[in-house]
Amino acid sequence: MPKIEVNESLFFKLLGRSCDACALEDMLPVAKAELDGWDLAGAAPGDSGAEGRSIKIELNDTNRPDLWSTAGLTRQLKLAAGGLRPEYPFFSREGELKPASKRVLVEESVKSVRPYLAGFVVRGAGVTDAILKDLIQTQEKLAWNFGRKRRTVSMGLYRSAQITWPVTYKAVDPEVTRFVPLQETRMMSLREILKEHPKGKEYAFILEQEARHPLLVDAKGGILSYPPIINSADLGAVQVGDCELFVELTGTDLPSVVLSASIAACDLADLGYAVEPVAVDYAFDTPFGRRLVTPYYFQKPVSVDAARVSRLLGKTFSPQAVAEAAARMGSRVEIHGQYIAISPAEYRNDFLHPVDVVEDVMIGVGMANFSPERPRDFTIGRLSPIEAFSRKAKNAMVGLGYQEMIYNYLGSGRDFAEKPRVPLSSLVRIANPMSENYEYLRNSPLPALFASESVSSSAAFPHRIFEVGKVALKDPEDNLGVATRQFLGFLSCHAGADFNEVAAHVATLLYYLNREFSVAEPFAGSEDPRFIPGRQAFIMYKGRKVGIYGEAHPQLLENFGIMMPAAAAEIDLDALIA
Numbered sequence: 001m002p003k004i005e006v007n008e009s010l011f012f013k014l015l016g017r018s019c020d021a022c023a024l025e026d027m028l029p030v031a032k033a034e035l036d037g038w039d040l041a042g043a044a045p046g047d048s049g050a051e052g053r054s055i056k057i058e059l060n061d062t063n064r065p066d067l068w069s070t071a072g073l074t075r076q077l078k079l080a081a082g083g084l085r086p087e088y089p090f091f092s093r094e095g096e097l098k099p100a101s102k103r104v105l106v107e108e109s110v111k112s113v114r115p116y117l118a119g120f121v122v123r124g125a126g127v128t129d130a131i132l133k134d135l136i137q138t139q140e141k142l143a144w145n146f147g148r149k150r151r152t153v154s155m156g157l158y159r160s161a162q163i164t165w166p167v168t169y170k171a172v173d174p175e176v177t178r179f180v181p182l183q184e185t186r187m188m189s190l191r192e193i194l195k196e197h198p199k200g201k202e203y204a205f206i207l208e209q210e211a212r213h214p215l216l217v218d219a220k221g222g223i224l225s226y227p228p229i230i231n232s233a234d235l236g237a238v239q240v241g242d243c244e245l246f247v248e249l250t251g252t253d254l255p256s257v258v259l260s261a262s263i264a265a266c267d268l269a270d271l272g273y274a275v276e277p278v279a280v281d282y283a284f285d286t287p288f289g290r291r292l293v294t295p296y297y298f299q300k301p302v303s304v305d306a307a308r309v310s311r312l313l314g315k316t317f318s319p320q321a322v323a324e325a326a327a328r329m330g331s332r333v334e335i336h337g338q339y340i341a342i343s344p345a346e347y348r349n350d351f352l353h354p355v356d357v358v359e360d361v362m363i364g365v366g367m368a369n370f371s372p373e374r375p376r377d378f379t380i381g382r383l384s385p386i387e388a389f390s391r392k393a394k395n396a397m398v399g400l401g402y403q404e405m406i407y408n409y410l411g412s413g414r415d416f417a418e419k420p421r422v423p424l425s426s427l428v429r430i431a432n433p434m435s436e437n438y439e440y441l442r443n444s445p446l447p448a449l450f451a452s453e454s455v456s457s458s459a460a461f462p463h464r465i466f467e468v469g470k471v472a473l474k475d476p477e478d479n480l481g482v483a484t485r486q487f488l489g490f491l492s493c494h495a496g497a498d499f500n501e502v503a504a505h506v507a508t509l510l511y512y513l514n515r516e517f518s519v520a521e522p523f524a525g526s527e528d529p530r531f532i533p534g535r536q537a538f539i540m541y542k543g544r545k546v547g548i549y550g551e552a553h554p555q556l557l558e559n560f561g562i563m564m565p566a567a568a569a570e571i572d573l574d575a576l577i578a
Contacts, residue, residue: 110169117248138263158245261294330344396513409441462494
């Protein structure tokens with residue numbers, strides 16, 4: 001879970017009052033946080049020595065990235081205590097774009113590499129050391145935790161006064177493009193940065209396979225940065241005392257990029273800075289159009305029934321009480337009879353379902369206002385039949401020399417359908433995805449196994465990995481149209497991996513699971529596109545197809561960037577205990 005360090009003096013200044021450790025611990029649960037450390041060195045909170053001290057706070061959830069900063073955390077604490085919700089008039093909305101004197105031009109060339117950008121300019125008093133450290137921490141936490149190690153979102157800070165506008169975001173040849181990066185004194189090509197610079201080596205995995213790399217330059221050709229790797233040592237070297245900053249965020253998922261920009265803008269506004277929107281003009285279509293003026297509010301309202309809130313929380317709440325609790329969490333609220341319309345704060349986009357609103361109401365009311373109850377039922381825990389059977393299967397796979405893996409059940413259509421060569425229509429799509437990276441439920445464990453293999457070429461062969469986990473399959477006979485099944489998938493990758501090897505492993509596995517099975521050759525039109533035709537077989541149990549195995553298709557291997565032959569299998573474990 002994210003941990004942040006906040007400057008004690010700045011924290012209490014933004015909070016509007018000082019407090020001791022006990023009082024702070026009592027306040028933090030509203031942010032799903034707890035005090036992790038506070039070295040007072042014998043001094044009283046709020047005294048003259050507080051300027052250099054820091055408070056360590058651990059956030060126990062990852063769906064509120066707006067809380068990973070001093071300004072964001074104090075904002076929520078003040079709102080929960082009854083403070084006024086801050087207004088942010090600089091936000092654009094659909095059909096209502098704010099005027100912007102500064103522009104960023106996004107060229108077509110970045111579309112296939114790192115397509116999206118959002119940004120804004122701030123002006124105010126010179127940046128203090130405490131504020132600069134907090135900005136850098138926000139930059140790192142957003143990019144590492146929320147931005148998946150800079151892959152989905154990264155953030156850059158620049159000295160705006162030295163930039164000649166408009167700024168251009170484009171893709172360039174990494175072999176010939178050169179500049180002086182931060183923490184260096186020599187000109188380096190983009191490829192050299194990936195191989196030799198500490199930050200380049202740390203994040204090389206994002207771009208090293210790309211033929212062209214993103215670059216941010218101003219109207220005079222001055223280089224701002226090499227997103228998402230490193231800023232330039234010139235325009236990208238923000239210092240204490242700077243009064244005007246350009247903040248930009250780039251990434252592969254536009255809602256995540258725009259939300260991160262909104263979080264940073266609200267934080268800086270709360271710190272007393274004036275926020276100036278920036279127009280981002282795209283040379284291609286985006287989910288928000290070709291012209292985007294950021295900060296931009298794109299969140300949709302969520303409606304919840306007060307009766308449903310009462311039922312789920314076990315306590316009666318009036319619509320007014322629900323609205324007041326939601327307002328203490330920063331949302332705008334409107335009451336329509338028994339229903340409450342919740343518009344998320346500009347810095348939040350974590351309401352994926354009305355149940356998320358119920359959770360917010362619970363936190364806004366305060367856990368201390370719910371009376372504890374003893375359980376009314378007495379139960380003895382035991383393993384379910386499918387769990388006991390799955391453990392037998394895992395033991396057998398380990399005995400065959402395979403290493404167990406654990407993966408996410410949500411992913412993108414590109415990873416679950418396009419790369420494995422299966423129809424996108426075969427996947428179950430969630431109704432309100434937060435990003436395209438977590439848009440679909442998987443229908444097989446194999447794509448994740450192939451993805452692991454794609455980044456394991458430097459490890460000694462052979463590679464043998466497996467996973468036992470849930471998949472979601474479309475099933476018209478199910479009440480919800482979707483059936484959740486327990487699948488086992490395994491992958492063998494090395495120079496000699498073939499049909500015979502995987503067939504032997506399937507036979508050995510089912511022998512130890514005490515299951516009599518047969519195999520059937522796919523008839524014309526029923527072949528699985530993930531495997532080579534003629535080198536695949538269906539696993540049959542009690543006359544039903546329960547799995548498949550074979551040699552991975554060369555196109556699939558190419559899609560995943562796997563250079564060795566591979567053979568794989570997947571088996572429906574639920575079907576084997578039916």
